[in-house]
Amino acid sequence: MIGIDWGTSSFRAFRLDADGAISDRRAAPRGILAVEGGRFEEELLRQVGDWIADGERQVLMSGMIGSRQGWLEAPYVACPAGVAEIVAQLAVVPCEGADLRVVPGLTCTDAGGTPEVMRGEETQIIGVLEEMDGPALACLPGSHSKWAEVADARIVRFATYLSGEAFAALRGHTILGRLMRDAPIDLAAFDRGVARAAEPGHLLHHLFGVRTLGLFGALDETQGASYLSGLLIGHEVRAALPAGGATVHLIGAAALCDLYTRAVAACGARSVVHGDDAAARGLARLGRDAAWH
Secondary structure, eight states, X not given: OEEEEEOSSOEEEEEEOTTSOEEEEEEESOOGGGSGGGXXXXXXXXXXXXXXXXXXXXXXXXXXXXXXXXXXOOOOEESSBOHHHXXXXXXXXXXXXXXXXXXXXXXXXXTTSOEEEESSXXXXXXXXXXXXXXXXXXXXXXXXXXXXXXXXXXXXXXXXXXXXXXXXXXXXXXXXXXXXXXOOOOHHHHHHHXXXXXXXXXXXXXXXXXXXXXXXXXXXXXXXXXXXXXXXXXXXXXXXXXXXXXXEEEESOHXXXXXXXXXXXXXXXXXXXXXXXXXXXXXXXXXXXSXXX
C-alpha cells in the first residue's frame, strides 16, 4: 500500500509493506497550494507513479488533500471517532491505475457550540493509539496546534490553538518584530515567556510587554522571538491542560515537540514524545481495515 500525508505545504509518501512497515519514502514541497490548476492526479503520478506501476495499486491519502481546496472534499466525521468510524467514511477518488481513497477529517463543537475541524491530525493520532494507556491527551504542535482527548481508542473531542500562525504574523507583521533579530532559539528567553504566561494579565497585555522589555534592554534582539514563542505556547498549554493535570502525548517535529515538552513541564505536567512517522503508522492502520476493490 502507498500512504500519503498531503498537507497545505508538503507532500510525504510512504511505501508500506503488509505489516505496515515503511519500505520506502519520499517527500517534496508540493503541498496542495503548490499544485496549479488542481492537477492532483498528475502530481501524484509524478511523485509515486513508479510505485503504482510496480504494483502498489492501493493508495490512501490524508490531510488537506481531502479539503475543499484539495482533490476531493471528504465530509467530516463527527467525534467521538476511531478507526471504524473513519474507515467507514473513506472517500473514493477516481484515478486511473490505482484504488485511491481519502481519509475524512473530524469535527466536534466546543462548549460554546463553535465548530472545530481537523484534517490529517486524526491519522497521526490513530498512528500512536497503541502507545496511549487509558484516557489520554494528545497534542500536535504546529501552525494550528491541536489538543485532542482520547478514550477507548477514539478521539472524543479536540480544540485548536492558532499559536504557530500567530507567532509568524506577530513576528513578521507587527511592531513586536521591529526589535527582533533572527537567531537560534534561546531557551532561557523561551522559559521566561512560558513563566510570564502564568502571571496576571490577558495575553494581549503580555504581548505588548514583548516590545517594552526590548525597549528597556530587558530582552536582547536575539531573544525576542524566543520569548514571544514561549509566551504564546505558555498561554496555549495552560489553557489546554485539564485542572487535574494529564500526560500529554506530543506528536510532530522533534524541535517543536522539545519546546512543548519544556512548556508542559513548566505547567506541572508530564509529556511523552512520539516519532515523526505517526502519519505513516496511522495510514497503515486505517489501510488494514479499508474495503479495497
